[in-house]
Amino acid sequence: MSDREQLRWNLLEMMRDGEAFSRPQIAEHLGTSLPTASALARDMLAESLLIEAGRGPSTGGRPAAIVELNKDFAQAVGISVSRREIIGVLTDMNGLILAQLGGQTEGPFDREHVLEQIIDMTAALLKSPQTRRPAGIGIGISGIVDSDDGVSVQFPYLSDWHNVPLGNLLHERFSLPVVIWNDVQVAAQAALRHGAGRLSDDFLYLHVSKGIGLGVVAGGILLRGHLGHAGELGHVVVDPNGPICHCGNFGCLESVASPPAVVAGAIDALGRGVQSSVLRKSGGRTEAITIGTILEAARENDRLANNLLTTAADHIGQALANAANILNPEMVVLGGILAGEEEGASVFTDRIIRKLNHTILPALAGKTRVIVSPLGPLAAPIGAATVVIDEMLRRIAEEELTGHPEPSKASEAL
Numbered sequence: 001m002s003d004r005e006q007l008r009w010n011l012l013e014m015m016r017d018g019e020a021f022s023r024p025q026i027a028e029h030l031g032t033s034l035p036t037a038s039a040l041a042r043d044m045l046a047e048s049l050l051i052e053a054g055r056g057p058s059t060g061g062r063p064a065a066i067v068e069l070n071k072d073f074a075q076a077v078g079i080s081v082s083r084r085e086i087i088g089v090l091t092d093m094n095g096l097i098l099a100q101l102g103g104q105t106e107g108p109f110d111r112e113h114v115l116e117q118i119i120d121m122t123a124a125l126l127k128s129p130q131t132r133r134p135a136g137i138g139i140g141i142s143g144i145v146d147s148d149d150g151v152s153v154q155f156p157y158l159s160d161w162h163n164v165p166l167g168n169l170l171h172e173r174f175s176l177p178v179v180i181w182n183d184v185q186v187a188a189q190a191a192l193r194h195g196a197g198r199l200s201d202d203f204l205y206l207h208v209s210k211g212i213g214l215g216v217v218a219g220g221i222l223l224r225g226h227l228g229h230a231g232e233l234g235h236v237v238v239d240p241n242g243p244i245c246h247c248g249n250f251g252c253l254e255s256v257a258s259p260p261a262v263v264a265g266a267i268d269a270l271g272r273g274v275q276s277s278v279l280r281k282s283g284g285r286t287e288a289i290t291i292g293t294i295l296e297a298a299r300e301n302d303r304l305a306n307n308l309l310t311t312a313a314d315h316i317g318q319a320l321a322n323a324a325n326i327l328n329p330e331m332v333v334l335g336g337i338l339a340g341e342e343e344g345a346s347v348f349t350d351r352i353i354r355k356l357n358h359t360i361l362p363a364l365a366g367k368t369r370v371i372v373s374p375l376g377p378l379a380a381p382i383g384a385a386t387v388v389i390d391e392m393l394r395r396i397a398e399e400e401l402t403g404h405p406e407p408s409k410a411s412e413a414l
């Protein structure tokens with residue numbers, strides 16, 4: 001990026017929260033001169049990227065005119081795909097949901113149905129009356145993703161899902177830009193743009209759902225890693241003698257402490273004759289036990305449920321403390337079942353936080369704020385749409401402008 005392109009990008013990035021700024025504020029944020037900031041804003045107003053938003057609060061003299069991102073400039077489709085749910089949203093530029101489809105997965109769960117749902121959902125969202133200028137389609141999917149080629153390499157919940165060219169499939173069908181990322185990474189990007197990112201530039205986003213993943217935001221940027229696979233906290237080995245994980249290792253955090261691992265632990269214990277209200281709550285059918293059943297039993301002081309959740313939470317809290325010791329985040333953001341995806345998860349969440357504070361370096365204990373993601377279970381689909389908007393804005397920032405020459409050195413000096 002040239003200096004000017006970088007300034008354009010920085011200006012668009014600072015506007016992503018929907019906040020309005022005056023030209024002097026823009027100059028201050030970007031560390032540039034007022035004439036340069038004014039010229040950038042003028043160009044973006046001409047491009048309809050920004051709009052006038054009235055006047056800011058008075059600071060003595062006449063209140064300054066303020067500008068904000070044009071939230072209606074474009075819309076994006078974002079779809080999250082996990083074993084638990086397939087949710088599609090249409091958002092505006094500020095990540096506000098204009099339309100929403102889908103929910104928890106029901107019925108047959110196989111490759112054909114998952115692909116069909118992604119395509120049908122995309123088509124329906126693009127047809128919605130709020131879609132006027134679609135910026136593209138974003139997919140956040142569990143497992144290993146090759147974002148460069150738009151390929152979902154591995155979706156751990158379907159054994160016949162290998163190297164699915166989702167990007168090409170959707171691009172051929174809808175002729176729009178397509179972005180494919182891991183679902184935890186898109187959720188972390190949503191937190192960065194529209195959640196915790198308003199409070200901090202350095203945070204960890206812990207996602208606990210069928211799997212366990214970590215989004216690492218450092219210096220206001222989401223760490224994606226060399227191949228885009230950063231943050232696989234679920235595959236940190238916590239018990240080498242533990243159960244085998246779908247990745248092939250023994251005792252990964254995910255195989256020991258994820259909600260499916262907790263459910264498997266309950267089924268195993270009941271099979272050994274352990275008495276617990278979990279069985280009654282699932283109608284006497286072990287196959288009907290869910291993490292919800294176990295959370296409910298724990299709230300009523302069922303010993304088995306409490307022990308299973310405590311063990312799992314301790315493993316998660318410990319792994320999180322290890323990550324926090326390495327990265328020293330200002331904040332930890334809890335997502336997935338810890339953020340309202342499952343009712344009454346606070347018993348689990350509290351224990352994770354306690355273990356985090358007991359295990360983290362004493363110098364950091366109590367100084368690492370823990371918050372629950374305000375985006376709840378919609379973080380991933382919103383994040384998938386956010387990544388689409390990000391990519392569109394980056395392209396726009398890099399587009400060479402015509403008719404609005406760079407401010408001359410003379411005007412810079414004014």
Ligand SMILES: [Zn+2]
Nearest residue numbers: 235245247252
């Ligand atoms: Zn693993």
